[in-house]
Amino acid sequence: MHNIAVIGAGMAGCTLARRLVDAGRRVHVFDKGRAAGGRMATRVAGRLRFDHGAQFMSVRGDAMRARLPEWQRAGVLARWPQAAVDGDERWVAVPGMNALAPRMLWGAEFSAQTLIDALGADRFGWWLAEESGMLPDCFDAVLVTVPAPQAAALFARSTGADLHSFVEAMQRIRYAPCWTLMLALSERLDAADCLRFPAGGVLNWAARDSGKPQRDGSRECWVVHADPQWSQQHLECEPEQIEALLTAAFAEALGQAVEPVQRCAHRWRYARVLEPLGQPCLWDADARLGYASDGCLGERIEDAFDSANALADRVLAAEAGLARPMHLAAEQHVHLR
Ligand SMILES: Cc1cc2nc3c(=O)[nH]c(=O)nc-3n(C[C@H](O)[C@H](O)[C@H](O)COP(=O)(O)OP(=O)(O)OC[C@H]3O[C@@H](n4cnc5c(N)ncnc54)[C@H](O)[C@@H]3O)c2cc1C
Incomplete structure (x- = not known):
């Protein structure tokens, strides 16, 4: 063979x-x-880059933990301290989530x-x-x-x-879908780099993509993920409609104006495994x-x-x-x- x-x-x-x-x-x-890269994806739009699929890697098992030093040495993986939860580290590929695949x-x-x-x-x-x-x-x-x-x-x-x-x-x-919104803003938002939202609303997660390691920090770029159930209910909507709905929900959640200079929605039909x-x-x-x-x-x-x-x-x-x-x-x- x-x-x-x-x-x-x-x-x-x-x-x-x-x-x-x-x-x-x-x-x-x-x-x-x-x-x-698959769902470990990075969208490039001119000089802007967005990790619009997987946001980070969490590592629980020895097999993957054993690969981390090699990937770090090769310069394709870094810690993302802002996303750590209770000391549990999160890792991202650098300079974009799609960077690990070519190396592998x-x-x-x-x-x-x-x-x-x-x-x-x-x-x-x-x-x-x-x-x-x-x-x-x-x-x-x-x-x-x-x-x-x-x-x-x-x-x-x-x-x-x-x-x-x-x-x-x-x-x-079985999979749950996910509508993703990519936003480029001219002003820095007054918000933490990673935001998790309670289940059952419009939003699930938002992250300052430009705040991840080795990204272009001079541009304020965000990735916003819709709630899985909301994504399912709006699965067949047009991207333009989703862009407007998610931008409004994000602004409401932050309690401040969100005026993107560029925005784009992406539908992941098979985003996260449910069963x-x-x-x-x-x-x-x-x-x-x-x-x-x-x-x-x-x-x-x-x-x-x-x-x-x-x-x-x-x-x-x-x-x-x-x-x-x-x-x-x-x-x-x-x-x-
Ligand atoms: C929005 C979103 C957020 C996520 N967030 C996280 C996170 O923060 N942390 C985490 O650990 N996981 C996250 N995930 C899940 C993670 O991305 C997946 O678990 C993982 O990437 C799946 O890898 P895979 O190789 O199984 O599948 P995929 O990455 O889906 O790879 C399958 C590949 O097959 C290709 N393909 C499909 N059909 C064909 C065909 N007929 N011929 C040729 N090629 C084909 C596709 O183009 C794709 O590249 C997220 C996923 C999404 C979508």
């Missing part, structure tokens, strides 16, 4: 790439986005703007297809790391292997197909990292028994572990 495809370049896909490249495998990562992908091939629309297994291995047609490479294994609803659609369109169990597992994972699968990953050793993401374990970046590490362990442990060629669907038994 030397040549491995990873679909999705968020924390899960990047973690898989890092582990498998370090173990000497050839890894090709595909992502539909313009850059790697070193040594892997990466194809951006490549939306994988279908996949299938035949006697040569796994093939992948975009809407415009099949990609030229074939792979010994495919590891999918995209949010569960998108993965379910992909698995349902797959041929050559029986993936019903994967589809069924994907349907058990995870409750198992670290899926791996079918016969089909050589795997799934990892935050959706397996929880709602945080570290959950995606842990899920991907669990899948990397299974892929590497499975190597010994994989000298034989792949079988077609009728001969396969799907074991989800």
Whole structure:
């Protein structure tokens, strides 16, 4: 199993790439986005930058804690003291949340703007297809790391292997959406850098993005997240409508005028995991197909990292028994572990 495809370049896909490249495998990562990072995203608008997805990393487990010194030394991670809660540290990628992914992908091939629309297994291995047609490479294994609803659609369109169990597992994972407002202001707001709002209102969180480490502090930039329930109720609204509603709610919450020189709303349809699968990953050793993401374990970046590490362990442990060629669907038994 030397040549491995990873679909999705968020924390899960990047973690898989890092582990498998370090173990000497050839890894090709595909992502539909313009850059790697997934929900660890940074929007650039002229000279303005906003982390409009994940705000910070909290670290609870030893596996991720062990990576922090390396990422700090590489200059892609820093503490964000303003976001610490009860001494519990928060970390951000620098100079933007999307900065960690390229570092983790070193040594892997990466194809951006490549939306994988279908996949299938035949006697040569796994093939992948975009809407415009099949990609030229074939792979010994495919590891999918995209949010569960998108993965379910992909698995349902797959041929050559029986993936019903994967589809069924994907349907058990539930997400909450999040409308995000990005604001650039000419005046500094009189507010703390991180604001958490009580559940059930319009807003969930707001942060002075320009106050994070190694950001351009000369510009007052804020990221405001709407409450999950409010986001669900307003899911199909136009971004312009959301911009007005969230700006007004933010001004009301602060009790001061908020007059942006630039603003923009972004809808995350699958933002935070509400109901995870409750198992670290899926791996079918016969089909050589795997799934990892935050959706397996929880709602945080570290959950995606842990899920991907669990899948990397299974892929590497499975190597010994994989000298034989792949079988077609009728001969396969799907074991989800
Ligand atoms: C608004 C918001 C705030 C958040 N705040 C925090 C926070 O403060 N702290 C925290 O720990 N977590 C936070 N999270 C959650 C965190 O971002 C996720 O848990 C984590 O980034 C998930 O990583 P992942 O690799 O599983 O998925 P993703 O990051 O979603 O990566 C999946 C990738 O797959 C790609 N993709 C999808 N379909 C296809 C396809 N068919 N073909 C090719 N590529 C495809 C996508 O473009 C994406 O890059 C937040 C998320 C959001 C949206």
